Amino acid sequence: xxxVDLLPVLCLLFRPLTATFADDAYxxxxxxxxxxxxxxxxxFLHRPSATSKAxxxxxxxxxxxxxxxxxxxxxxxxxxxxxxxxxxLRPVFGESIIISVVNRTVQAWDAAxxxxxxxxxxPDEITNxxxxxxxxxxxxxxxxxxxxxxxxxxxxxxxxxxxxxxEYHDESGNIPRGLSISAQGLYFVASHSAILQGxxxxxxxxxxxxxxxxxxxxxxxxADLSDxxxxxxxxxxxxxxxxxxxxxxxxxxxxxVLGTNNIYVARLPIEKDEPIGTVQISTSATKGGxxxxxxxxxxxxxDKTSHSAHLYHFDAVSESLKTVYHLPxxxxxxxxxxxxxxxxxxxxRTTKRDVTLFxxxxxxxxxxxxxxxKFHSPSTSAYDIPFAVSEVVVREKSSYGxxxxxxxxxxxxxxxxxxxxxxxxxxxxxxxxxxxxxxxDGPRSPTRELKTESHSHIAAAYLHRIKRHARDSKSFPxxxxxxxxxxxxxxxxxxxxxxxxxxxxxxxxxxxxxxxATDSGRxxxxxxxxxxxxxxxxxxxxxxxxxxxxxxxxxxxxxxxxIRDFGGLExxxxxxxxxxxxxxxSSAEVDLKTTITVPDMSGSALTIKVKADGTVAVPQRRxxxxxxxxxxxxxxxxxxxxxxxxSEPVLAWAFLPRPNERVISIAARPLNxxxxxxxxxxxxxxxxxxxxxxxxxxxxAVKVDTSSASFYILDSISGRVLRTLTHPAVDITQPINCVxxxxxxxxxxxxxLTERVAQNGAVTQAATKGYQIVVSELYESTLANDRNPLDxxxxxxxxxxRAVDASVHDNGPHMVSQTYLVPAAVSFMTVTxxxxxxxxxxxxxxxxxxxSVFAIPRAYIDxxxxxxxxxxxxxxxxxxxxHEAALEFDPKWALNHMREVQGVQTVITSPSLLESTSLxxxxxxxxxxGTRIAPIGGFDMLGKGFNKIQLxxxxxxLAIGTGVLxxxxxxxxxxxxxxxx
Numbered sequence: 001x002x003x004v005d006l007l008p009v010l011c012l013l014f015r016p017l018t019a020t021f022a023d024d025a026y027x028x029x030x031x032x033x034x035x036x037x038x039x040x041x042x043x044f045l046h047r048p049s050a051t052s053k054a055x056x057x058x059x060x061x062x063x064x065x066x067x068x069x070x071x072x073x074x075x076x077x078x079x080x081x082x083x084x085x086x087x088x089l090r091p092v093f094g095e096s097i098i099i100s101v102v103n104r105t106v107q108a109w110d111a112a113x114x115x116x117x118x119x120x121x122x123p124d125e126i127t128n129x130x131x132x133x134x135x136x137x138x139x140x141x142x143x144x145x146x147x148x149x150x151x152x153x154x155x156x157x158x159x160x161x162x163x164x165x166x167e168y169h170d171e172s173g174n175i176p177r178g179l180s181i182s183a184q185g186l187y188f189v190a191s192h193s194a195i196l197q198g199x200x201x202x203x204x205x206x207x208x209x210x211x212x213x214x215x216x217x218x219x220x221x222x223a224d225l226s227d228x229x230x231x232x233x234x235x236x237x238x239x240x241x242x243x244x245x246x247x248x249x250x251x252x253x254x255x256x257v258l259g260t261n262n263i264y265v266a267r268l269p270i271e272k273d274e275p276i277g278t279v280q281i282s283t284s285a286t287k288g289g290x291x292x293x294x295x296x297x298x299x300x301x302x303d304k305t306s307h308s309a310h311l312y313h314f315d316a317v318s319e320s321l322k323t324v325y326h327l328p329x330x331x332x333x334x335x336x337x338x339x340x341x342x343x344x345x346x347x348x349r350t351t352k353r354d355v356t357l358f359x360x361x362x363x364x365x366x367x368x369x370x371x372x373x374k375f376h377s378p379s380t381s382a383y384d385i386p387f388a389v390s391e392v393v394v395r396e397k398s399s400y401g402x403x404x405x406x407x408x409x410x411x412x413x414x415x416x417x418x419x420x421x422x423x424x425x426x427x428x429x430x431x432x433x434x435x436x437x438x439x440x441d442g443p444r445s446p447t448r449e450l451k452t453e454s455h456s457h458i459a460a461a462y463l464h465r466i467k468r469h470a471r472d473s474k475s476f477p478x479x480x481x482x483x484x485x486x487x488x489x490x491x492x493x494x495x496x497x498x499x500x501x502x503x504x505x506x507x508x509x510x511x512x513x514x515x516x517a518t519d520s521g522r523x524x525x526x527x528x529x530x531x532x533x534x535x536x537x538x539x540x541x542x543x544x545x546x547x548x549x550x551x552x553x554x555x556x557x558x559x560x561x562x563i564r565d566f567g568g569l570e571x572x573x574x575x576x577x578x579x580x581x582x583x584x585x586s587s588a589e590v591d592l593k594t595t596i597t598v599p600d601m602s603g604s605a606l607t608i609k610v611k612a613d614g615t616v617a618v619p620q621r622r623x624x625x626x627x628x629x630x631x632x633x634x635x636x637x638x639x640x641x642x643x644x645x646x647s648e649p650v651l652a653w654a655f656l657p658r659p660n661e662r663v664i665s666i667a668a669r670p671l672n673x674x675x676x677x678x679x680x681x682x683x684x685x686x687x688x689x690x691x692x693x694x695x696x697x698x699x700x701a702v703k704v705d706t707s708s709a710s711f712y713i714l715d716s717i718s719g720r721v722l723r724t725l726t727h728p729a730v731d732i733t734q735p736i737n738c739v740x741x742x743x744x745x746x747x748x749x750x751x752x753l754t755e756r757v758a759q760n761g762a763v764t765q766a767a768t769k770g771y772q773i774v775v776s777e778l779y780e781s782t783l784a785n786d787r788n789p790l791d792x793x794x795x796x797x798x799x800x801x802r803a804v805d806a807s808v809h810d811n812g813p814h815m816v817s818q819t820y821l822v823p824a825a826v827s828f829m830t831v832t833x834x835x836x837x838x839x840x841x842x843x844x845x846x847x848x849x850x851x852s853v854f855a856i857p858r859a860y861i862d863x864x865x866x867x868x869x870x871x872x873x874x875x876x877x878x879x880x881x882x883h884e885a886a887l888e889f890d891p892k893w894a895l896n897h898m899r900e901v902q903g904v905q906t907v908i909t910s911p912s913l914l915e916s917t918s919l920x921x922x923x924x925x926x927x928x929x930g931t932r933i934a935p936i937g938g939f940d941m942l943g944k945g946f947n948k949i950q951l952x953x954x955x956x957x958l959a960i961g962t963g964v965l966x967x968x969x970x971x972x973x974x975x976x977x978x979x980x981x
Contacts, residue, residue: 024944025897028510029931030532033076033899034430035069036061036926037411037520040387042089045071045405048111049096055391056111057405057415058098060089063430063903063926066100068114071391071403071415074423078114081902081926082107088129092159099141099159101126106143108162118162124153130179130186131159132208140165140208142186144179152176154188156211166211174202180234180241180258185214187241187258189234201243203258219243219256219263235283237291240316242283244293250279253295257316264321266312268295284338284345290315292324292345292360296336299329305384307334311347311360325363335385337404339392348390350404355419357392357402367400369419384409410539411520426534430903431519432923434551437910438513438525438561438575491948508941509913510932513575514921515561519548523563523573528919528930536578540571552594564595596630616642616649631697631716637663639699641719653719657701661710665700667738667745668716670830672911674837675742683874686784690743690777691813696722698740700747702732709736709749713778713812722812725774729753734771739829741841744777746861748826768821768885773845775861776817818863820887824849828906832918832935835911842935844907844920847889851900853907853922854893855933861887895920901929916940 042060047053048068056077057069064087067079085103092099097108097117104125108117128144141157152174155167170176174190181187188204201219206212232245241258253266268279280296293312298305311324327349334351345360357367386407393401403417411428414421449468453461511529518524525535540549552564560581563571572582596608609617614634629652630642639655657663673694679687697714709730713723727749730736734750751772780787828846832839832855840858847854865883866875903926910919916938922929942948 029895029929030528031896031899031901031930032426032429032532032928033079034427034903034926034928035059035065035067035076035079035425036063036430037427038405038407038413039087040407042087043387043389043405043407044089044091045389045391046091046098046111050094052112057389058089058091058111060087060100060102061427061430064102065902065926066109066114068111069425071405072422074415074425079902080109080114080116088126090129090131092131095159097159099129099131101129101143104145106141106157106162108159120157120162120164122155123147124151127176128178130181132181142179142181142208144176144188146176152188152190154179154186154206154211156208168206168211168213170204172202177201177232178234180236180243181208182236182239182241182258184240184259187234187243189232189243189258201245201256203243203256205259215259217259217261219261233281233283235285235291237285237316242291242314242316244281244283246279246281250297253281253293253312255293255314255321257319260319262319264314264319266293266295266321266323268297268310269326270297270299280336282336282338284340286340286343286345286360290317292338294336294338294347304331305333306331307336309336309347309349313360324360327358327363333385333409335388335406337388337390339390339402341392341394346390346392346400348388348392348402348404350385350388350390350406350416352385355402355404355416357400366398367402369402371416372420410522410537428518428520428522428537429516429524429534429928430926431548432516432928433519433549434517434554434563435906435908435921435923436515436554436556436561437908437919437921438515438556491952507913508917509911510917510919512910512912512919514930515554515556515573515575516923516928517549517551517554517563519550521549523561523571523578525575525578526928526930528921532928532930538573538578538580540569540580540583555597562597566594614638614640618644618649629695629717633663633666637661637701639663639666639714641716652717655699655712655714655719655721658703658710660705661701661703663699663701664736665738665747667698667740669694669696669740669742670833672833673741674835676836676838680779681878682784683872683877688784689780689787691780692743696740696745698738698745698747700736700738702730702736704732707732707752711738711747713745720812723776723778723815725776725817727751735825735827737826737829739831739843741831742837743779744775744863746773746775746829746843748773748822748829750825771822771825773820773822773826773843773861773887774817775820775863776815777863778813778815780813782814816863818861818865818867818883819885820861821885822887823889828904830907830909832920832933833909833911834915834918835913836915838915839918839935842933844895844909846904846907846922848904850889850894851902851904852889852894852896853901853904853920853929854889855895855920855935856887856893857935895922895931895933896929899929902926904929914938914940 038059038061043058045055045057047055055071057071059069060066064082064084065079066082066089068077069075070077082100082102083105088101090099096111098111100107100109104122105119106122106126107119109115110117122143122145124145124147126143127146130142132140141159143155143157145153145155147153152170153167156165157163158165170188170190174192177189177191179186179188186206186208188206190202192200192202203217203219205214207214232243235242235244243256243258245254246252247254251268251270253268255264255266256262278298282294282296284292286292291314293314295310295312297308297310299308306329308329309327313322313324330351332352334349337348339346339348347358347360349356349358352371354371355369356365358365386409388404388406390402390404395401401418403415405413405415407413413425413427415423453464456464506529511527513535514526514528516524516526521540523538523540527533527535550566552566555562556575559575561573561575563573568585570584571580573580594610596610597606608630610632611617612635614632616630616632628644630644631639632642633639637657641652642649643652675692678692679689681687693715695716697716699712699714700709702709706728707730709727709732711725712721714721729752731750731752736747736749738747739745749772750770752769824847826845827848830844831841832844842855842857843861845854845856859879862880865880867883870882871880901922903924904922905924907920907922912919912932916934916936917932919932920930
């Protein structure tokens with residue numbers, strides 16, 4: 001057999017090439033599932049049921065999120081978003097439920113699954129929660145509420161149904177402090193108001209079964225009672241209840257067995273002049289009705305902080321107080337926690353160096369583990385440890401196991417088990433209020449380098465290039481070492497981790513940097529292409545007005561991020577490492593509303609101030625005018641256009657809404673909104689020209705008295721109202737959003753109409769009650785192949801003020817609109833972005849009720865889809881199909897797939913280096929989610945299903961076959977020539 005006959009057989013050894021792209025879900029995206037910063041009085045380890053052998057870590061965070069975390073790996077087992085406000089969380093021992101309180105609502109949750117069992121709403125705010133831990137007529141849930149005029153009420157709820165069983169009212173005007181229950185009764189503790197002489201504690205004893213008053217005792221404390229609720233602790237031993245408080249000097253403790261008049265004093269071994277920062281009291285009931293008291297003292301001296309602990313034992317039966325031991329002070333951050341195992345109390349001390357276990361008998365440690373080097377995010381800093389919760393397991397007689405959930409002052413949470421870091425949760429990422437994209441090249445990108453050389457002298461350019469090559473050569477050995485790993489990753493899909501830290505440049509532009517700012521005053525940098533890895537974190541030392549950081553804007557220029565807040569703070573943060581280069585707190589102007597940064601004639605940044613009345617202030621250093629228009633909105637809902645063509649800003653036009661109308665949303669075209677085609681090709685090969693103007697604005701306004709919504713399309717240069725759409729009978733309490741891109745715009749409303757309505761200049765069709773998305777396209781003419789440009793003079797800037805009437809508009813572009821009924825409210829909308837604008841844009845919608853972000857393909861919301869008929873062959877060639885009034889959210893459109901993305905409020909996009917792909921990042925009060933989307937598929941990138949090994953093998957086989965067959969063919973040709981002669 002000749003070798004040429006074997007060639008088909010050799011080709012069969014390789015599988016056919018496939019063009020099927022594997023699903024990239026959970027590979028190209030990242031999701032930071034967050035709970036918020038855990039609260040010390042609402043975080044504990046608890047077994048979800050009496051038969052469960054393992055505990056779950058429960059917490060109620062500062063974001064009012066109730067969640068259960070698996071202590072093994074840190075994954076969220078379940079979570080529930082509760083209402084905003086202060087919260088309480090308590091376990092019900094022996095039952096499979098936990099009880100949460102937020103504001104006025106009490107809720108019982110299944111501890112294993114997070115399912116709501118029952119809820120009850122109080123008429124007043126709930127300040128305390130107590131759950132009985134013993135059998136008898138007192139079983140139930142007790143809550144303490146405070147109404148107007150310091151009127152307190154004690155109520156009992158059924159732990160099985162949440163029904164109200166009884167209530168007791170206290171109208172004495174005393175300040176309620178808490179509840180405690182024991183076998184002796186239910187105790188309501190209050191203190192006299194500050195207007196009375198001295199300070200006293202009032203203890204009211206109630207019958208737990210029916211709420212009948214049993215007695216009242218007043219405890220004299222003179223002026224020793226601290227105003228801080230954390231200084232007063234209530235503890236039940238089962239046999240009796242105790243109240244423990246610290247005096248104002250924080251040098252001693254006072255203990256009282258509720259129901260008696262005796263007060264016991266425990267002196268803390270602290271020097272007379274030693275400054276005490278805080279005192280934390282922790283208690284644990286032991287066997288025989290005794291209580292172990294742990295007093296954690298934090299002492300601050302100059303820049304140093306030390307922590308000490310003191311353990312006391314109080315026998316409630318004999319009413320005796322004994323000092324067990326005093327642990328010496330440790331320098332640096334530390335946290336103390338109490339753990340109970342088989343009725344024995346253990347003390348766990350956690351520092352930045354070690355974890356130490358003590359018993360409740362001796363100050364000699366039982367176990368000590370040195371902490372391993374930190375492996376978690378750079379956002380964690382160990383300058384303080386607010387609190388920790390621990391669990392102790394006795395393996396053998398002298399062998400112990402300890403795991404502690406430690407909260408760092410940065411807001412990050414980690415689990416330490418026997419000195420090893422099990423997991424880390426970056427809860428400090430919650431509460432992102434602003435975000436911006438940044439490139440990975442920084443100031444030394446190839447484009448910038450070449451541009452610098454092209455504008456330099458030939459000698460300077462040559463020297464600059466030599467320096468650039470010398471600088472790049474430093475990373476050449478590392479690049480050589482990474483070649484095998486990159487080849488293995490490309491051919492076999494083996495995970496490849498770059499040895500470089502920080503930025504990673506890639507050929508597709510996926511490794512862009514996200515600059516984030518949280519309301520707690522932290523700035524982060526995340527790598528969008530490395531599963532949202534935290535590159536660095538910086539705590540801002542100066543925060544603007546109010547308890548939360550309110551960010552005005554984040555602007556990225558080269559390798560600098562400029563962050564402004566509404567308190568006058570301006571930060572310049574270096575993107576490469578998070579170092580704050582400049583931190584300026586300007587004098588806050590009362591009437592300052594916002595600032596705008598624009599380039600001046602020389603190309604440098606120029607900051608323009610916008611005041612609350614909508615006027616513009618330009619710095620004096622500007623010498624000449626700018627061909628630029630600035631649009632502002634004042635507090636009276638008036639929108640103004642200012643031209644900077646002269647030395648001073650000149651009011652060009654003013655848009656005044658109709659009477660009793662309020663502007664609620666404004667949208668402009670994105671800064672990166674390239675247009676690849678100026679027209680739309682029709683099925684008959686004609687062209688419908690788009691109305692493309694970079695100066696369009698869409699203004700959404702509502703009229704409260706008539707419950708109507710109006711949307712105005714405005715030319716921001718001339719102030720002309722091009723189109724107006726009005727919707728009557730709109731629920732103005734529902735989200736109303738709008739978005740504008742290319743030649744089309746979309747907005748959302750909730751319509752209450754249920755009959756056919758004809759509107760002037762708006763969509764005329766059968767109105768359906770529900771959530772609606774209205775999509776409109778603008779064209780230059782109703783006729784194909786007709787440009788019909790608007791009057792150029794009408795678009796020129798006005799140097800004299802011109803009032804714009806919202807009810808009158810000139811003949812504008814041709815508009816085609818369509819309405820779609822969607823199943824849920826959309827809280828935010830934006831569009832995808834690509835580098836050239838060739839790829840059709842998808843509409844990104846945030847749906848809070850579904851905890852999802854949907855990407856609706858452009859074809860499904862095309863307003864030119866035929867109504868009440870099938871598409872013709874010409875329309876089908878354009879990609880149009882029959883219009884359906886109801887637009888269901890297809891699960892395939894959900895960018896988060898099966899994940900639940902909670903608390904998302906805003907979505908930002910950025911183009912990648914591939915025209916097919918857009919980067920998407922969603923953020924808000926809680927979760928962070930990032931992904932990349934290809935609206936019409938990755939047509940310019942090979943998918944994961946592409947077999948590169950087969951391609952290489954085929955090329956090699958063809959090369960070998962060609963090499964083998966070439967001499968044979970040449971010999972055959974030579975022989976045929978000889979035979980021919």
